[in-house]
Amino acid sequence: MKELLLIAVGSAFVNNVVLSQFLGICPFLGVSKNVKTAAGMGGAVVFVITIASFVTGLIYKFILGNPNIMGGELSYLNTIVFILVIAALVQFVEMFLKKAMPSLYNALGVYLPLITTNCAVLGVALTNVQNGYYDDMSAGIGLLTGVVNGFATAVGFLVSIVLMAGIREKIEYNDISESFQGTPIVLVTAGLMAIAFFGFSGLI
Amino acid sequence: MNKCTERLYNGLVKENPTFVLMLGMCPTLAVTTSAINGVGMGLSTTVVLIMSNMLISMLRKIIPDSVRMPAFIVIVASFVTIVQFLMEGFVPSLYDSLGLYIPLIVVNCIILGRAESYASKNPVLPSIFDGIGMGLGFTVGLTAIGIVRELIGAGKIFDIRVMPESYEPLTIFILAPGAFFVLAGLVALQNKVKNNMAKKGKKVPETVGCGEGCASCGNASSCSGKIFPTGEEDAKNE
Numbered sequence: 069m070k071e072l073l074l075i076a077v078g079s080a081f082v083n084n085v086v087l088s089q090f091l092g093i094c095p096f097l098g099v100s101k102n103v104k105t106a107a108g109m110g111g112a113v114v115f116v117i118t119i120a121s122f123v124t125g126l127i128y129k130f131i132l133g134n135p136n137i138m139g140g141e142l143s144y145l146n147t148i149v150f151i152l153v154i155a156a157l158v159q160f161v162e163m164f165l166k167k168a169m170p171s172l173y174n175a176l177g178v179y180l181p182l183i184t185t186n187c188a189v190l191g192v193a194l195t196n197v198q199n200g201y202y203d204d205m206s207a208g209i210g211l212l213t214g215v216v217n218g219f220a221t222a223v224g225f226l227v228s229i230v231l232m233a234g235i236r237e238k239i240e241y242n243d244i245s246e247s248f249q250g251t252p253i254v255l256v257t258a259g260l261m262a263i264a265f266f267g268f269s270g271l272i
Numbered sequence: 273m274n275k276c277t278e279r280l281y282n283g284l285v286k287e288n289p290t291f292v293l294m295l296g297m298c299p300t301l302a303v304t305t306s307a308i309n310g311v312g313m314g315l316s317t318t319v320v321l322i323m324s325n326m327l328i329s330m331l332r333k334i335i336p337d338s339v340r341m342p343a344f345i346v347i348v349a350s351f352v353t354i355v356q357f358l359m360e361g362f363v364p365s366l367y368d369s370l371g372l373y374i375p376l377i378v379v380n381c382i383i384l385g386r387a388e389s390y391a392s393k394n395p396v397l398p399s400i401f402d403g404i405g406m407g408l409g410f411t412v413g414l415t416a417i418g419i420v421r422e423l424i425g426a427g428k429i430f431d432i433r434v435m436p437e438s439y440e441p442l443t444i445f446i447l448a449p450g451a452f453f454v455l456a457g458l459v460a461l462q463n464k465v466k467n468n469m470a471k472k473g474k475k476v477p478e479t480v481g482c483g484e485g486c487a488s489c490g491n492a493s494s495c496s497g498k499i500f501p502t503g504e505e506d507a508k509n510e
Contacts (some may be wrong), residue, residue, distance in 0.1 A: 090302035148349040252460040259452030
């Protein structure tokens with residue numbers, strides 16, 4: 069339990085997915101104009117990454133990394149399989165939500181197709197394998213660790229994109245020098261946020 | 273041959289993926305802690321881009337329109353895996369320092385973007401040169417950012433000391449925040465040049481890219497058409 073908590077805090081804050089690992093920069097810069105859409109995007113990312121890390125975990129544990137199938141040497145297919153699974157999964161989730169939970173679909177729907185290849189999703193799937201979550205531990209614990217890591221990473225994304233959107237809403241009213249308007253001031257803000265997030269490194 | 277040199281110029285200058293289109297921001301910010309990492313990432317992306325452009329262009333009449341995205345993704349992912357293993361075997365130190373970002377070349381929007389907007393509509397040779405041009409443009413962008421960060425953050429360029437011994441390196445520039453600051457500075461510089469051009473009444477190239485509200489950077493299917501001038505527009509210009 070303690071280990072899971074450490075992994076969660078580590079991926080959500082200390083190694084924040086956007087501000088220290090630079091994954092998912094594009095939605096971070098693109099969809100952070102106001103808090104509402106940013107929260108929608110963040111929510112969709114949490115949803116997809118959590119499911120994706122579970123499914124890719126299952127596939128790795130039982131097929132690609134399974135020592136009984138080709139001696140576990142299929143893991144060279146990781147990248148190809150994961151990206152296809154993620155792309156298919158997002159489509160599937162979209163169809164399922166549309167049918168089963170229309171209210172959630174209305175809230176997240178527009179953002180779902182946008183995250184098909186958001187690099188954070190593939191990034192989490194690959195880090196789960198690289199960190200050896202599925203190798204060292206028994207199947208159940210390994211999968212749980214992977215899902216916790218995915219969920220926490222996505223929460224880190226949600227936190228940073230909502231913070232960024234809040235700041236950007238205020239920046240609108242500021243008098244910014246001409247050359248720094250638009251993307252540059254957003255990048256400077258992100259840099260300052262990254263410095264602030266360094267403060268979390270003492271946590272673990 | 274003229275068309276090929278035009279593609280090179282287009283990738284390196286007119287539609288430079290890093291500075292003009294602002295694509296592939298994740299590797300741009302993440303791996304440019306030193307100039308050599310920038311070169312390594314740029315070149316490996318270039319190789320994948322050239323190979324995938326070539327293959328997709330060859331297969332453009334065979335792949336059905338409705339499944340083109342998954343097909344492109346499989347092609348790109350295969351080349352990325354090949355490059356990944358070659359790098360692990362021959363340049364292990366570079367492989368270690370680039371780490372996770374090598375498999376993530378798959379989701380680099382430059383590659384799927386070029387596949388969708390150029391290679392799937394044009395013959396093989398121009399597509400190869402388009403890949404070379406875009407790839408080198410990306411390499412130049414990454415190297416430039418890498419040089420700035422390494423110079424300020426470590427006082428070195430390509431691991432050779434250029435600053436005097438008394439120079440105190442600003443370590444923050446090779447850490448995460450430095451990436452944002454350097455890129456902000458470079459984009460601001462570019463804006464300044466554009467603004468000056470506008471004041472002098474010259475034609476200013478339109479701002480494009482995911483920094484300007486294209487949320488779907490990663491999603492080439494809904495993105496590339498809007499970000500890139502597509503093949504049809506190229507044809508019109510000519």
